[in-house]
Amino acid sequence: MGRRTPGAEPVPVASHHNMQTASGANDLVLHTEACFTAYPPDFLALLGLRPDSIGQAATLVSDIPRALAHLTPAERGALREPLFVFPTDRGSYLHEGRRTTEPVPLLRDRPDGPALEYSTLITAITPAGAAALAALEESLGRCAQSVLLGSGDLLLIDNRHAVHGRTAFRPAYDGADRWIQRVLLLRQLPSGGRIVPDTRLAHYPTDYIKALALPA
Template sequence: MRTPITTLQLPAHAATRLAMAAGQITANPYTETDAFAVQADAAAQLLDDGLASVLDRFAKGQIQSALFLRGVPVPQSLPRTPAASFHLLLAPQRTRAEAVLATVGARLGEIFAYREWDGGQLVQNRYPIAAHHGVQTASDASDLVLHTEACFTAYPPDFLALLGLRCDPAGEARTVVADIPRALALLTPAQRKILRDPLYVFPTDRGPHTHGGRRTTAPVPVLHDSGQGPVLEYSTLLSAISSAGVSTLTALEEALNRCALTVELGTGDLLLIDNRRTVHGRTTFHPTYDGSDRWIQRVLMLRQLPPSGRIVPDTRLAHYPTEYLKALALPV
């Protein structure tokens, strides 16, 4: 039972229209946050009617939970893939793909960022970094476990968009997506009930609780209900504090794996993910760290911004593992 992914090869006229709309964005996404977002909102109204219709249907949950666009216009030439975190570079330069990514993203919702991630930049650049080897983060080359983005934070994104700038030269890196409703349908009613119990924790050396001699986060449910249906907050890194929780978590992981598909993000490929209906991850690959490695850009979207505005806090920060905080150059 595999996750369906709607794939759309952009017609030439739609790609041209997208490039023209993105060309209206002049603000720098890394230094002019508000202006960039406002211009992206305006550019999103200039898209080809066919593409706009598909994006609007996707945003409303009327088509599959992942949408794969091919032939998105990106620059013909790129600088070398950086060796350090993009927001820590002395002079980060725009690739000119940021405006294209933001134009599509803004059609789905309000672009936002977490204050503590990537220096609060609206466009996040993801590529392997040698110093992050062995840390569970998108800048590591080992597998990125299945998860819902920013699960258990106060403001999880409704959507995320991943744009391929440079593909993995070895062709090993694959983005993994799995449809949540289809996976939940594979579980029994009793198992879905157990997922609603506060039985699930993350191991962390900064956790306020202990279980089995290890420090952990506070126990929480992973499944709850909203006005739009069931919401799953999930990561393969979760563990359970009861035998029923352990067996149910295993059943959930197996169900998600049964529904999973992989896609390769090549240059000009854009993967849109409904974070309310999809878990995602990435397979292991072997970078060379020589400037030719895989490079993607990402934006996050909310259907409605919170009162605090476009740059929101990551409310889980106090309990992140120390090694993760160090890898992201965050205060320990």
């Protein structure tokens, strides 16, 4: 069997049940797609091929500008500072004895509005950063809307201006579970015109890469 790539698995996988991945079944935390990677997509398209038969698996979407409006200027300022890391054994930075990615800002200003790279798995390295991160998490959760994708439904998410996640559900793993096809879209390819070899997974934890059978 060949290697899988992120998003290629069409149905939930029993061995991924508790993992933070589209092929899992527990709560998928709010996040921007492929944050802290070399080529995060501009848009994420989710096509419903087969719905969850009992309606447990809802896609969650939260508008970033709306959530940011509930934060104080100091909190938004902290989010623009390089105070945030992602825990991974492949990281080059040490925070409280753990390897992480290098500290980066979560919030950047772009001509089309504020752009956020975010996951609830991110950690702040200062008290001010931690307070801003907690306020952001609370606000994104409060602003989140629930979408149940039926067969043929297409949900297009602006990855720079919205976070998404999924509620937990109970798959039967019988070939008839919820099936969502995911497509990542870029406005413009990087210089060279191709994303091969794909270096986006450079900072993903080793155990995550092995569990998904992804290239190291």
